[in-house]
Amino acid sequence: xxxxxxxxxxxxxxxxxxxxxxxxxxxxxxxxEVSGKSKATLGRYASLAPENADRYIPVNVLLELERxxxxxxxTKALSELQGMTLEYxxxxxxxxGALNSDVIKLSQRFATLMGEYNHSIEDGVISLNEAxxxxxxxxxxxxxxxxxxxxxxxxx
Numbered sequence: 001x002x003x004x005x006x007x008x009x010x011x012x013x014x015x016x017x018x019x020x021x022x023x024x025x026x027x028x029x030x031x032x033e034v035s036g037k038s039k040a041t042l043g044r045y046a047s048l049a050p051e052n053a054d055r056y057i058p059v060n061v062l063l064e065l066e067r068x069x070x071x072x073x074x075t076k077a078l079s080e081l082q083g084m085t086l087e088y089x090x091x092x093x094x095x096x097g098a099l100n101s102d103v104i105k106l107s108q109r110f111a112t113l114m115g116e117y118n119h120s121i122e123d124g125v126i127s128l129n130e131a132x133x134x135x136x137x138x139x140x141x142x143x144x145x146x147x148x149x150x151x152x153x154x155x156x
């Protein structure tokens with residue numbers, strides 16, 4: 001049996017305050033321009049007034065605004081409410097990069113992964129530290145593939 005969690009109360013207020021911080025971070029004028037929403041609509045998403053208690057920012061609008069913001073305020077708040085933390089990946093490339101650059105990164109990461117694998121199996125046993133290095137390289141390869149996928153989708 002599943003139970004629904006009501007977002008009102010402390011959680012709702014927490015999300016509304018972070019929505020307000022997000023909008024103020026980029027400014028109402030820019031937020032309106034990016035989201036295609038009016039200042040009044042954006043204000044309702046952040047409002048603590050009882051009549052706006054059930055109005056939250058839609059995910060598509062949130063995504064566009066957080067791309068412009070200095071910090072993903074609402075996403076960070078959501079993760080905190082779930083007992084998780086977010087980590088910023090400073091190594092991620094420019095989302096406007098070229099496909100050729102992605103292919104080069106992909107081949108470099110794959111070569112590194114294969115090198116780590118060959119080193120790990122030399123003695124016939126993959127140790128815990130070697131497994132961790134392989135996992136790190138696999139995750140890095142996965143990130144390059146994700147970036148590549150996003151670049152390809154944005155070019156359609």
